[in-house]
Amino acid sequence: MAYIIRRIILLIVTMALVSLITFAVFQVMPGDPIRIMLGPDADEVQIETLTKKLGLDQPLHIQYFDWVGGLLTGDLGQSIRFSKPVSELVIDRLPVTISLTIMTLTLVVLVAIPLGIFVAKRKNKLSDVVFSSVTQLGMAIPSFWLGMLLILYLGMNFSFFSVSGYVPWSTSIVGALGALLLPAMTIAIPQIAVKFRYVRNAILEQLQLDYVRTVRSKGITEKFVMYKHVLRNSMIPILTIFGLITAEVVAGTIIVEQVFALPGIGQLLITSISYRDFPLVQGIVIYITFVVVFINFLVDILYSILDPRIRLS
């Protein structure tokens, strides 16, 4: 209980800090949201009317405290750029980003772990060396470029893959898969290329440990040794890494959503920053902070599920 309270306090402090930093950045960033939105063709009269109407004539710190005030009542405010409530915009886009994140993580887990095991079993053999080289390559690939490649080779040749836009799961599961698979692969492939190495090393490290010898001495076959004991134990360090990549994946979605025209949080964030949409930026930043802290929390809980030493201490 105390642990959960501490977590919640940490979450609140982090969110407050992040929002303050965002505020500070906006303080020094030039650019008037109304003008950016309307462009040079706007009628001055109209700009004046709108600025007043949206309260943007107020100094930024007043806007900030208004926003904080709203936040305390659960109101994230109104987006300037889209003339819609921030919460509505964020919630509309959540399914996309969350689906993409979960799909990416699933891909990473489903590929990196078996691949890591595969390579660990063949330590220092040819396949191990080959995959290590692939790692180097994987780390060097920029994700937008990889996205383009995937679009060119998969998107263009298989109508199953969609190269642009999003189809909600409720409309068509196949459509949603088609829309998300390429972007998920785009984020996942470099992650897999790097992370399977960690899995390999975690497993190799476990294989060195005394308990493995004990298990073997009981006459347990190598398959069981690997999948029941070693893998389960390796999950603890692996989980740490996967907790970390979640943040990287969320960051990855920002670029990939641009490339694939996916209407997710990342795309919204970029738009909101370039349009100086202060309430929207704050809303998204709060959301992302929440997600990252929440995932860390989840990882901690998973730790305790996996590791009785944590659970029972």
Next chain:
Amino acid sequence: MKKNKRWFMFISLMLVCVLLISACSGEDGATPSTDAPGEDVKEVRDEIKVRINSDPDFLDPHLATASISFQMILNMFEGLLSPNTDGSLKPAIAESFELSDDGLTYTFNIRDNVTFHNGEPVTVEDIQYTFERLMGTNSGEPLSSNFDKVASMEAPDADTFVITLTEPNTNFLYSLTALEAAIVPASNDDQHNDNPIGTGPFKFVSYSPGVDLVLEKNEDYWNAELPHLNKVTFAFQSDDQSALMALQAGEYDLTSVPAHRIPEVENDFKLEYQQNNSSLIITFNEENKPFDDVKVRQAVNFALSKSDIIDSVYSGYATELGSNMSPAMGKFYLEGLQDTYVNDIEKAKELLAEAGYPDGFKTKLTVSSHNVMYTNVAQVAAENLKQIGIDVEIDVVEWGIWLDRVYRGRDYEMTAIDLTGRPSAYDILNDYISTNDAENFFRFNNAEFDQVMADVLLEPDVEKQVALYQRAQEILAEEAAAVYIADYQVVWAMDSALEGFNMYPFFFLDMSELRFTE
């Protein structure tokens, strides 16, 4: 084993989460693109997906100002009049009008069978409401300065609407198109942005920020023959590369294509080249040294090679200009001005020396980063200007900063920008340049130009108007108000089965006559 149970619980929990999330996404959204070419066999397609670079600023036509918004929403709205593809006007909600001899009173005859998308007929009260809203009569929040000189408005009967001006304005009719004054229903007050209702050939279905704007056929459109399409989806995609791929994958039916990528699409898609009436310029802050001196501006004009820029930035798909006015404006355009400053380095050096800068000078060219076009132009220009000793530092800034610093703050030396096309010759020449325009960021100041622009508003005779507009163009060229480089073409690539693609001298993707032929 107990641990397996715990794992199972965890995995099911995750699954439930995913399902819940996806269920929330629910309701609407685009259907999957099962309409890939070749898949449907017989039926002629009646739905189209058009790629647009970014979201509209507002759906409320009175709030919207970005040209990109009108590109879409003009399909939903009409004014009393409508622009034609050649820059002239045609009747719309007003069937006809009369102008009094003193040029002050406009009497509009309202078309009978026009209804709003919500089924209500258009009444003179709605028209009255529209103009009052724009003028801020009741709210005190004016949304346009176009109607400052309106003396009165009245509706003597249900089919007639009369507007009286305080002084003649030959450009006034251009304020009555949907670009400036879309007629909207009074009953929809306060909801124009969330649920836009107009009288145009298409009606609003949904808008998902960052995703798309969906319109559908207005079955009760007063012109019974139009439109042809049942559904139009404007999908937002800012990245040209991705858009091109989506076009090739059959997910988009229509998109603009950067000129240098035309070879990739010209075999499989139908291309249309829109002379879009926008002028790419490099201009100066003419209040400060050295650009307050006309000789310096002329020297820059002589030094810059328009053809270099057109070739390198637009792959040749552009027309050289001599002033703001583009050949797209037909008779208003003065032919020949583009040759006022033919690339001549010696001449440029001479002028610079006369102005007191025999060794040139250092300056800064500030451009926005939101379109690579500006940076590309700036690089060519900097190369050109180096030849006459002008050392140009290129400063690339964010669009918001450009607007703040250059456009509004006028805190700059040189900049490159394109001025969006307008249907009205007056607007093209007056905006940004005339000293009575608040948007004069060049700080151009020429008494004769201002006089000509004032005279033209009072001149009822069209031929004489043309003469005045042409004089204005001459002044801009002579005074080297800017380096008028080119009207670049927007190249549209579309499904080859599409027909009826109309092009206007401003940003408008007219969907009303568009249809698939097979």
Next chain:
Amino acid sequence: MQSPQVNKEPSTKALEDQLLEVNGLKTNFYIGKGKVVQAVDDVSFSIRKGETVALVGESGSGKSITSLSIIRLIPSPPGKIVEGSIRLEGKELLTLSEDEMCKVRGNDIGMIFQEPMTSLDPVFTIGNQIAESLMKHKKLKKSAAYKEAIELLKIVGFARAEEVIKEYPHQLSGGMRQRVMIAIAMSCNPKLLIADEPTTALDVTVQAQILNLMVEMKDKFQSSILLITHDMGVVAEVADRVLVMYGGQIVEEAPVRDLFIDTMHPYTTALLKSIPNIDVDLKRLDSILGTAPPAHDFPRGCRFAARCKHVMEKCLEENPTLVEIKPNHKVRCHLYEHQGGLYSE
């Protein structure tokens, strides 16, 4: 796994009561750069049914590798059994397939290791880890295996066995974990229990308990024990027969009493003298000078020669063979060769 070259000649002591016969065992480690560590070099010995044999040596002498070779758990690579024969009740272990070997491990041979703190899998319950063996070898159902596990825990001295099966290793002390290890090793009534330094990491008072328990278990299950240790005290108290290893080879083999009273090999002698004895007051300990030679670079002659007080010229030239000097007392030393004829064939 490539099967090593097997000595086909029949065991000289193919007696009925022989449980384990190790013959000419040779295990190498290939540590790169062409270096070969001869961790176990031509080791032969046997264990009778019900007998406790101690394998004594300092670190690096090859005693642990010998035990791991027997159950074929040498980390491979880099280790490899290159020669020899290991027979359990006459059945050659080195030629068994990995699957068949798995049926021997835990079933015919149980093993206890030195590090009770780390030798149990930290994420599974005690019950699970005991039952795993039972389910594999005795083909018990899960519930039956757990029931049996509780019985085993009671036998090894857990009063609250029902609770302990639900606990995790970290909840137990070192001594308790070693009891669990014994329970696991004994779960399938193995014929041979290999205990690799089972009490080294434990406190003296606990060590005594564990040694007692092992002896009890041996009697109860009628197993034999191969006890690997460096503690001469433990050897004296528990073992019937002793094998002393040095430099990967057995240098002396004798019944426990003989070894202590009629010590032959200079290394064994020095070893015994260098240990402080609680019952004997010595002003100074005898110590063996120098250190053991590196296992990847043994000298040509006797491996102990460089540290031996009685070193002769011959010792530097020729490595002596293990010769039976007295009944059941063998030694690998040139000093005894002149009297060796009696018992060496």
Next chain:
Amino acid sequence: MNERDKLLEIKNLKKYFPNKAVPFKSKASQVKAVDGVSFDVFKGETLGIVGESGSGKSTLGRTILRLLDPTDGEIIFEGNNLEKLSNRQLHRYRKHMQMVFQDPFASLNPRMRVKDLVGEPLALQKTLSKAEQAKQVLDIVEKVGLTKGSLSKFPHEFSGGQRQRIGIARVLSMNPKLIIADEPVSALDVSVQSQVLNLMMDLQDEFKLTYLFISHDLSVVKHISDRVGVMYLGRIVEIGPKSNIYVNPLHPYTQALLSSIPVANFDVKKEKIQLEGEPPSTSNPPPGCTFHTRCPHAFDRCKIERPELVEQSTGQYVACHLYNAETTNDESSKNDKNSILVV
């Protein structure tokens, strides 16, 4: 024996650690690693401290050296109470007390050559010329039985026994009065262990060193020590001359401990005292005598009252109610004895 010079006096020393595993709890959950320990160390002697894991013997050594801050109690070195010294003075006294660790490798900088490892303390504190320094380093290195050639080698090039020699050389170069050796030979092979023990004894004679020798190995402690203290759960349960402790142990724990040692003696079978269970946790020690949970002679009083160290024979003190039953009648004499804990 009072005339003997006390080098070090420890009075009621306590070292408690917060128990991190139990958050939000009061002092009750402290780990009492050292719980009221008092003894003296005389000049030139070796005091052995034996105990099983968790008995607090290592913590005791570290606390005396002030590597850990004591929770309570006094440490008096050559008559100076270390608690009352300023930091600078403390620093000076610390030089007189040095520690030899179980794992010499962990305490030797792997990137330093032997000559620098050994010479570093010399360079710091003495006004010697380079040549004199080098000579002194060589002297010390040869004293501990290493060759001149080893001077320019790195620690990893040595075996465990040799590393322990380097560790000892390094300590010797500080010219200490007291060396606290914490399990100095338990990581070594038996043959090497005897070399190091012999070395330590030789050095003691030569340099008039005083040792506090901490080990779990009763045989080793017996061999090297003059007096022996037995620790159990943070307390000293018995302390006295080696001959008394090993021949006539009084405390039931000491007795059990001694009888548990496996020995090679085939003629006389020793009677074994088998202790049940393992030592309880220091974070939750039993009340009264901490040994009562395992003691074959425990009676009611043991569960309630903590026994104090009482002298039973010359220099042999035992903390056990079995022996001071009679003193309970005479409260005053008992208190008297408690005030002078050590000889």
